Amino acid sequence: DTGVSQNPRHKITKRGQNVTFRCDPISEHNRLYWYRQTLGQGPEFLTYFQNEAQLEKSRLLSDRFSAERPKGSFSTLEIQRTEQGDSAMYLCASSAPGSGETQYFGPGTRLLVL
Amino acid sequence: QKEVEQNSGPLSVPEGAIASLNCTYSDRGSQSFFWYRQYSGKSPELIMSIYSNGDKEDGRFTAQLNKASQYVSLLIRDSQPSDSATYLCAVKGRSQGNLIFGKGTKLSVKP
Numbered sequence: 001d002t003g004v005s006q007n008p009r010h011k012i013t014k015r016g017q018n019v020t021f022r023c024d025p026i027s028e029h030n031r032l033y034w035y036r037q038t039l040g041q042g043p044e045f046l047t048y049f050q051n052e053a054q055l056e057k058s059r060l061l062s063d064r065f066s067a068e069r070p071k072g073s074f075s076t077l078e079i080q081r082t083e084q085g086d087s088a089m090y091l092c093a094s095s096a097p098g099s100g101e102t103q104y105f106g107p108g109t110r111l112l113v114l
Numbered sequence: 115q116k117e118v119e120q121n122s123g124p125l126s127v128p129e130g131a132i133a134s135l136n137c138t139y140s141d142r143g144s145q146s147f148f149w150y151r152q153y154s155g156k157s158p159e160l161i162m163s164i165y166s167n168g169d170k171e172d173g174r175f176t177a178q179l180n181k182a183s184q185y186v187s188l189l190i191r192d193s194q195p196s197d198s199a200t201y202l203c204a205v206k207g208r209s210q211g212n213l214i215f216g217k218g219t220k221l222s223v224k225p
Contacts, residue, residue, distance in 0.1 A: 033212060042118075042202050042215030043158065056211055091157055101206065102148065103213060105157045 002026065004106030006092050012112045013082055020078045021109045025094030032075050033103060034067055035091040036060065043091055049075060082113045116141040118205050120216035128224050133190040135219050137203030140184070146206040147179055148213065149188045151199045158202055162188065193223045 005024045013019050025032045031050050035043035046065065047057045051072040061067075064082075069075040079086055089110050093103040117140045127133045135149075146165055150158035162177040164170045164186070170177045176189040186205075190197055200220045204213040 031211065035212075040122075040217065042204075042217050043213075045212035045214070048211045050211070058212075089157075101146070101211070102160060102163050104160060105150075108157045 004092055004094050004104055006090075006106040006109050008109060009107060010110050010112075012114065014114050015084060016081055018078065018080045019082060019111065020076055021090055021092075021111075022074060022076050023092030023094075023106060024074045025092070026096075026104060029094035029096045029104075030072070031095045031097075031101065031103075032069055033093040033095070034075070034077050035093065037089045037091055037108075038087075046077075079111075082111075084113050087111055087113045116144075116205075116207065116214050118203055118214050118216040120201075120203050120219045122217055123220040124222050125219055126222045126224060127193050129193060129195060131193050131223075133193045133197065133221055133223070135188040135190075135201050135203075135221065137186045137188075137216055138184055139186070139203075139205045139214075141205065141207050141214075142181075142184065143208045144184075144205045145208050147177070147186045148204040148206075149175075149177060149186075150202040150204060151197075152202055152218065153199045161201075190221075193221075195223050195225050197221060198223045 033048040034046040037043045049069040089108045092106045095101040149161045164177040178187045200218040203216040
């Protein structure tokens with residue numbers, strides 16, 4: 001059983017550049033979530049999809065952030081014009097319908113904005 | 115503002131002891147509760163889920179839920195040094211899809 005995968009695992013970029021992260025959920029999981037985690041904090045919700053529909057977006061998700069899940073399978077999270085405050089671990093999780101919708105996390109993408 | 119509160123620790127216990135981790139939440143409508151373990155630099159790993167009042171046991175782990183008190187706990191019996199990690203409490207509300215996490219409690223198990 002393949003778990004959630006995320007690419008890249010690490011990204012270093014300069015302030016003002018755009019970055020894109022990819023998440024591949026567990027197969028058959030129809031819900032996909034993006035979270036952001038900074039040092040000493042728990043993960044903070046950004047957005048989630050049910051199939052290809054983006055159902056909820058956090059106020060944390062500024063206009064510089066956009067997420068897509070075009071065919072209801074993998075998802076991308078893009079950050080435009082990165083700022084140093086965007087430095088964090090970006091986590092993707094997926095869940096299957098029913099079973100309490102337990103969310104399983106991928107390994108994360110660690111972003112450092114210089 | 116829906117909140118999940120945890121004591122940040124660190125909580126230090128000797129090897130073989132019982133570690134007790136606590137969590138309170140503000141949204142009375144919350145219905146699903148989860149404990150995740152997170153090693154330094156890694157992503158959260160699910161340990162337990164609990165949905166109804168009472169205890170739920172899985173190996174050395176026991177989750178306890180008291181909805182009236184809005185309180186969730188995790189007991190780790192026979193603690194091992196490999197249990198040293200940050201433990202995250204997460205809560206899902208009735209009408210929302212996402213989890214709300216506490217800041218985590220750092221557990222250190224001393225040999």
